[in-house]
Amino acid sequence: MIKNRESAARSRARKQAYTNELELELEQLRRENQMLIQREKDFINDRQAKAAQLAVPDRRSGRNTASSLQQKQQQQQRCRSAPPP
Template sequence: MIKNRESAARSRERKQAYTVELESLVTQLEEEKARLLREEAELHKERFTQLMENLIPVEEKRKPPRRVLRRVHSMQW
């Protein structure tokens, strides 16, 4: 009976240690996930900025003035 109690106590200790180890791993993975999400957001922001710079030039080229033909009265009728 004493050996059974000691065995049960060791089993509970192993289970507790395993639970603590898993909780530690969960915390570590959550921190890594948050870091990776921040990096992804930063890269997405940089890529968007580069795309916008390529799509919209800073200085727009001026269009040449449109030539319009007009009737000129060169002589009287």
């Protein structure tokens, strides 16, 4: 009878230790997730700021640099998607 109680107590202790470990891991993953969400927001803001800068017309050529960039990207995509000779 005593061995059964001791075994049950050890089992409960292992379960509690495992639960504590999972809770610590969960908290660490939540912090990491928040950090990654913030990094994503920062990247999006940077990309939008750069896109806004590209949308400003180039004073030398009078052309919109964003549209010329888009044209270059479209041309590159067409070259990549073209079948090999």
